[in-house]
Amino acid sequence: MAARAGVSLGTASRVLSGHPATSPGARSRVTEAAAALGYRPNAQARSLRSTRTHTIGLLVSDVRNPFFADVAHAAEQAALDADYVTLLGNANEDVDQQDRYLETFLTQRVDGVVITPQGRGSGSLDTLIDSGMPIVFADRTVEGLDVPSVTTDSRPGLDEAIAHLAARGHTRIAFIGGPQSISTGRDRHDAFLEAMPAHGLEVAGELIAFGDFREASGTEAAERLLAVPDRPTALLAADNLMAVGALAAVRSHGLTIGADIDLIAFDDTEWFPFLDPPMSVIAHDPGAIGRHAVALLLRVIGGDTPESVVLPTKFVDRTRVAGSPHG
Amino acid sequence: MAARAGVSLGTASRVLSGHPATSPGARSRVTEAAAALGYRPNAQARSLRSTRTHTIGLLVSDVRNPFFADVAHAAEQAALDADYVTLLGNANEDVDQQDRYLETFLTQRVDGVVITPQGRGSGSLDTLIDSGMPIVFADRTVEGLDVPSVTTDSRPGLDEAIAHLAARGHTRIAFIGGPQSISTGRDRHDAFLEAMPAHGLEVAGELIAFGDFREASGTEAAERLLAVPDRPTALLAADNLMAVGALAAVRSHGLTIGADIDLIAFDDTEWFPFLDPPMSVIAHDPGAIGRHAVALLLRVIGGDTPESVVLPTKFVDRTRVAGSPHG
Structure with a gap:
């Protein structure tokens, strides 16, 4: 019947069970196909589908990234408080692994x-949404997919x-930017392009490099930037x-942070204050992201369509010496 | 029938399917009960039970501990290579959460x-083993449970x-030791008690404190140790x-590591070399633990009873200055 209606099994099932997340077009196609085929809902199958497992799936981008470990931990605790066990998956910053x-x-x-999300993947996110699975985006969103999200500004x-x-x-x-597919x-790239002229500074094309949100790519990007003739001072x-x-690259060039060059990270970690010198950061709150995401998901599971949440960021200055690194 | 035989459903199922991990007592009780009840194996139920989901469960102690994040990542990649998806759980150093x-x-x-494992829990590990579930211990073991393991010496x-x-x-x-229930x-406590006299040093009872393998407990333990009248120099x-x-506590006392006091950690992390000063460590290989654990598990799933694996540790000296911190 799904085939006859030209929709996925998930969509057909949602229409027939009266789920709100269906388009008017899909609804009319499925209803027509159901009538044509003399469809009667199967109570047993329906009860099977509606059986709750009291588990939620949490797919993070990179379990070795302390930011996402904090998101996962907070989400799992919030879920347990509501009697849900969280099954954690690691996409490993890889779209195929996300699909799996x-x-x-x-x-x-x-x-x-x-x-x-790592991006849309090979349709796996669409399949998931189409199946009627309650879903919430945390930290990242995907353009064109209408899913409640918790992000930071x-x-x-x-x-x-x-x-x-x-x-x-x-x-x-x-x-040093992250993938532009995410x-x-x-x-963060857009915010950088906005903030520079706002403070009377020019964006130099040769001073922008992109990595993949992982350590090795930060080293490579910093190496490229430090090789620019009039090298950056921050x-x-x-x-x-x-x-x-990037810190590893700066050190390997014999440069001293705070004296020869400044370095600022997006994301805080519990050990950044103990670095040599302490790392100044643009901080946001991974715990709040995890907690809000689970709260939204529980509302979606309950049949609500909650508003997305946007959390703030703030700069944390850990500069030790007052001196300028390039004067 | 399991009830009549006085065994768990898992044990009854294992006896009837000829699984090797059953005790002679359980085997005879189940066989008698089966005969008395006129039991005939249900092929459909049996096939349902033997259906592989191609998933493995990986329960780590603390997902925010970079050591376990590395174990999890390596295990997940090894599992994917064998076409298994890893569902990660976080016990959060908590026995009840392990049970869930x-x-x-x-x-x-x-x-x-x-x-x-966090220890035996409220019988949940026994239930799991009793069910015939293939299981491998990684990093930690539980006394009295005969399960293949990957540990470090x-x-x-x-x-x-x-x-x-x-x-x-x-x-x-x-x-600063970890919980003695783990x-x-x-x-590590035993190894410390052995190593001290081996190098002509006396173990002072007031210089041993225990934490729970988490950051706050390290601060508290260090505070207690630094309050000892003839305070420790390492x-x-x-x-x-x-x-x-402990580093946070040492800093808050205005002590300089490498000059006033030495600090050595068990476990290495990718950012320990960048600390102020770099952290010397007793290193082992979380990636190898994860990979070996999955290799053992795949053999257990295949019906083997593999030998446990013990991996080495080594000291990594990152001391920057040659000076003695207490001279």
């Missing part, structure tokens, strides 16, 4: 999914960070792992 | 479980660390998170 996990969450009949924290660097006299500020990669990395990678 | 996850893994019909690395501290002239060496907590913490916690 989303399939598994479907066959394991989790009651809902929180995901920090990069702008306030990034603007304060650029103001801080401008006040320290920097003009050659480099940006919403947070785009947002680096701003779009996540904590690329900042650690 | 093990129940969930059973009802979600994973094909096998890798676990870094604390002794070589810890002995080198004490030798290093002895060579730097330390005599007041304090130990095998790695006991092993601290050795039994995991990376307690070492970070």
Whole structure:
């Protein structure tokens, strides 16, 4: 019948069970096909489908990234408080691995999914949404998919960070961005492009490099930036792992952070204050992201269509010495 | 019939399917009960039970501990290579939470479980083993449970660390241990008690404190140790998170590591080399633990009874200055 109606099994099932997340077109096609085929709902199958497993699937981008470990931990605790066990998957910043996990969450009949998406994947996210699975995006979103989300606004924290660097006299500020296929990669890049002129600074094309939100890519990006003839005096990395990678590159060039060059990371970690020197950061709250995401998911599971949540960022200045690194 | 035989459903099922992991007593009780009840195996139910989900459950102690995040990542990649998807659970260093996850893994019909146990729990591990679920211990073991395991031998690395501290002239060496209910907590404590006299050093009872393998407990333990009248000149913490916690306490006392006091951590992390000063560590290989654990589990799933694996530890000296911290 789904085939006759030209819709997925999930859509057909949602229409017939009166689920709200169906388009008018799908509804009329499924209803017609059902009538033509003399469809009668199967009570047993319906009860099977509506059986709750009291599990939720949580797919994070990278379980070794302390930011996502904090999101996962907070989400899991919030879920347990509501009597749900969280099955955690690691997409490992890889779209194919994301596909594998989303399939598994479907066959394991989790009651809902929180995901920090890698992008749309090979239709796996569409399949999941189409199946009627309750779903919430955390930290990242996917353009064109209408899913409740919990994200952070990069702008306030990034603007304060650029103001801080401008006040320290920097003009050659480099940006190590994340993948532009990922919403947070785009947002942080856009926020950088906005903040620079707002503080009278010019964006130099050769001072922008992109990584993949992982450590090695931060090292490679910093190497490219430090090789620019009029080298940057400050680096701003779009996540904590690329900042650690950049730190390794800066050290290997014999440069001293705070004296020869400034380095600011997006994301805070519990050990950044103990670095040599302490890392200044654009901080947001991974715990709040995890808790809000589960709260939204429970509302979606309950049949609501909750509003998305946007959380703030702020700059945390850990500069030890007052001196300017390039004077 | 399981009730009549006085055994669990899992045991009854294993006896009737000829599974090797059953006791002679259980076998005879189940066989008698089956005969008395005129039991005939149900082929359909049997096929349902033997259906593989191609998932494994991986229960780590603390997903925010970078050591376990590395174990999880390596295990997940090894599992994917063998076409298994890993569902990750976080026990959060909590026995009750461990119970919840093990129940969930059973009802979600994973094909096998890798676990870094918190201890025996409220019988949940016994239930899991009794059900015939293939299971492997990673990093930690549980006394009295005969399960293949991948662990590390604390002794070589810890002995080198004490030798290093002895060579730097330390005599007041304090130990921040993990929970003695956990095998790695006991092993590292035992290895410390062995290594000290081996290098002509006395173990002072007031210089041993215990935490729970998490950061806050490391801070509290270090505070207690620093309050001892003839305070220690070196601290050795039994995991990376307690070492970070101890570092915070040392800093808050205005003490300089490498000058006023030495600090050594068990476990390495990618950012320990960037600390101020770099952290010397007793290193082992979380990736190897994860890979070996999955390799063992696949053999157990295949019907083998593999030998346990013990991996080495080694001391990594990152001391920057040659000076003695207490001379």
